[in-house]
Amino acid sequence: MRIFNLKNVSPIDGFGDFFHYWRQPTPYRWQILGLSVALTFTMIVLFMPKTERAPPAQPEVIWINTFAPNRTEKEILESNIANQKRKDAEAAIQKQNDEVRRNFYRNLARASGFDPDELERQYSDPPPAAKRTPPKAVAASPAKPTATPTTTATAEHPAQ
Numbered sequence: 001m002r003i004f005n006l007k008n009v010s011p012i013d014g015f016g017d018f019f020h021y022w023r024q025p026t027p028y029r030w031q032i033l034g035l036s037v038a039l040t041f042t043m044i045v046l047f048m049p050k051t052e053r054a055p056p057a058q059p060e061v062i063w064i065n066t067f068a069p070n071r072t073e074k075e076i077l078e079s080n081i082a083n084q085k086r087k088d089a090e091a092a093i094q095k096q097n098d099e100v101r102r103n104f105y106r107n108l109a110r111a112s113g114f115d116p117d118e119l120e121r122q123y124s125d126p127p128p129a130a131k132r133t134p135p136k137a138v139a140a141s142p143a144k145p146t147a148t149p150t151t152t153a154t155a156e157h158p159a160q
Helices: 011-023 030-046 072-113 116-124
Strands: none
Touching: 030 072
């Protein structure tokens, strides 16, 4: 048994029923219609995003020119040489910082009772994981004090 039969549905009959109901005399017909239209319009305006009210403004394109478009070959070479010098200076500073860090950790290993040369041999080119062994303590007693200081931090290059 079908509850909703499409053979009995007709849009023309639906409009006819609506107009028949609308013609019946009701005292508040126009007030209810005005209120329902006003509420519907208010809901649409409130829930509509602000970006949908008007088309978006065209974006302003700003072109950034890093280099002058009419540079000569000599100017290009000079800027390349200056850039290479800057990169070399940064690499030298990084190398110096790495050396300071390496000395710090070597001194830390000595103070902890390990031989830093042995640790470097073990871990500089690590063998496959199956052959890797933990570091061995050099001596059971504390390390002997050496003439070198335990920290290598200076005012210019602090230990990192």
